[in-house]
Amino acid sequence: MTAETHPAYLRRLGTWDAAAIVIGGVIGAGIFRSASTVAERTSSGAELLTLWAVGGLLTLAGVLCYAELGARRPQAGGVYIYLREAYGQLPAFLFGWTMALINYPGSVAAVATTFADYACSAVGLSASWVKPVAAGAIALIVAVNLFGISAGSRMLNVFTVLKVSAIALVVTVGVVLAHGQFGNVLATDATHALPPGAFLGALLPVLFTYGGFHYLNDLAGEVREPQKTLPRALGLGLGGVVVCYVLVNFAYLAGLGHAGLAASHAPAADLMRRLFGENGATLIAVGIACSTFGYCSIAIAGGARVLQTMGSDGMLFRAVGRIDPRTHAPQVALAVLGGWAIVLVISGSFGQLVDYTTVGEWLSHAFGISTLFWYRRRFRNEPSPYRVPLYPLLPVLFVFTVLGVIIATAVHSPSDAGMSLVLISVGVPVYYAWRAWQRRGA
Template sequence: MENPGYARRLTLMDAALIVVGGIIGGGIFLNPGIVAQRTGSGWLLLGLWVAGGLLTLIGCLCYAELGARRPEAGGSYVYLREAFGKLAGFLFGWTMLLVIYSGSAAAVATIFGSYATSVFGLSPDLVKPLAVGALVFVTGINLFGIRFGAQVQNVFAILKLAAIAVLVVTGLAFAGARSTQALASSPTEVTGSLAGALLPVLFAFSGFSYLNNLAGEVRDPQRTLPRALVVGMLVVITAYVLVNYAYLAVLGHDGLANSHAPAADVMSRVFGAPGAKLIAIGIAISTLGFCNITLVAGARVLQVMGQDGLFFSSVARLHPRYRTPNIALMMLSAWAIVLVLAANYGQLLDFATFGDWAAYAVTIATLFWYRRRSKERPVFATPAYPLLPLLFLVAVIGVVVAYSLDKPLSAGVVCLVVLAGLPVYAVWRRLFSKVTR
């Protein structure tokens, strides 16, 4: 039976909230403390969050053009396959399955487990079982069509924005005169380079590309996708800068640098234990939304790979009624569950973030191939081309190199996973030589 094809049911609002949900996970509630440890003042800290947001916005603009040129399911896999060949596409999908998307979902599901046990006073031994339960839950939601899944995702995204709004209002309303003092220079010395301070910022902005994987389900994608990417990214930048201002206003720069859970510390300082519990619930919901969109986006990549003959043919099938890649979704979720049980949060986060940003750089390089191949102007074109894409590439390559020096073991593991894909691809092509494209 032939695949019925994806149904274009995602509106502009759905798409924009997918961008928001794909970026805001647990990073904004944890990473600002790390950035504060590596900076000398609140002004510098806020400047890094603005710079990281603007750099990611450039990435969004590049992905917007790529999505407008190829408004179909698969995102980065499709661009790499067309520009650099089937091997490049396969290596992306292979690494996405084993490390990037599965690792991201597993890491953030672990955050969910941690906060859930904290809120309800449960044993720490239940962190992993709750993380597994979260992955099963979000997988089940998306077996019944993109429309239903998008509605649940919209609720998650709105609730996480509400949690951020509570933090911002709390910081602005209760900080008083300290808000200005918090931005002043701190006696804390800067540790490491600005690149090192920028790393946790950029990692908190990861996930902006997930919408492109769902382009086959977006209405009027050539116009909707670029608008959703830009609108969603601007919402995230605004939210992140305001949240960091609130952290500084309540905790001060030194207080933020010494905080391992700044969101909980802000709410606890102002509202006591009930406030800390309230924000913990908000963070748990935020992590569920991130896991949801990560698995949904990754499943579309696997489905297109199966359709191309570069993965099991069974994952290429769409449900005849709901038109969702249910087999691919369950496979990705199952591997994420294995990672939850086999690794800790730090390992998962390191592997996923290195692979994620390396993939962004390689994917945006395909934009130059598309521009050379076609002189026809797309519906959306990246402004200031080629300056902005080149700026993004140079910055991301710098981040990847800095990360490799900072965490050589994690970077080495991801590189080994990519290299392991080479013999797998060769064997796959030999055993399954009938490739549809």
């Protein structure tokens, strides 16, 4: 078979491009909004910063496991590939059914709407513009990515720099507002310390804010020297995110205080407003808009690679598995994912989809990491360019943490967890019906 008959992805992403994908995939709007939820569940700044650091370390354990998986199988598709090889087509299909067809486009629709909210607010447009702007943003991202990973990466790099600049601005403002009085930030009250049983509940929103680190593995087929680049980029990217998150929360505490942070619905805007007035709130709205736009770009690019891999496996229509021979981009998959996300934006039906698939997303992380045990047994004599340190402690720690998150989510939102399991289960008859249809058409 010639390369023209079966075009493949080109490895064009270097270490910094790949690290930007990690940073952009993790940092969306959450850190600018969810810190107040964590503050509500803690009694001091020291506890809050400890939670963000612990959440980062736990996520880093998962990232290191993903680094070994990506180095072992540096192909587009990420978790779908690992599940297919370790557990077979059905579990892999259920992952793709839940994530690539529901969670990814639902998340893109939700975050694109958040982008439009902030963008419209920053330029003074009315709420009636939110849906058109969100749909237009998705269409623009798809259009750029149709030209290949290089074009998409250049756009992403710009927005990653802008979002990190917004974080740097928030940190600077917090330090200025503290007037050198940093002792109060870490002050603790032993009489109101967080009980051990409440720790996981307070950790939940932290871990959710650290989500999104898996997108680089979806794009592994386009990373140069992946056995070296993937571990470096995942480590650098997630390490940078942890530093950003801890510093931003330190700034919130320095500028607003623990009680002020807990009472704030928009801590970044409130912090900026204290120093610059409404102009400051507008400025950070632009920064959040850039951050959310960058996330959408990564989710669309990564999700499309999962769809394309499923199509090439015959798990979707073959056209979805096509890679354009000129741009080496999965153009049909990009159009399908982007188009479905736009439908969700216009219909406004993405909110419950995202809630319903949260448990599915975390289950995919648990099962994805668990495939590492299969790879270690199945290929015990095969040298791996990267091995996760402290094996099997780190993968076991991450899997049990994720299972704890799932249980806590089910307790907190049983209806959402139940619907998530229903959506996954619906994929079983769909899988067998699809296979039967394929056999009849063969």
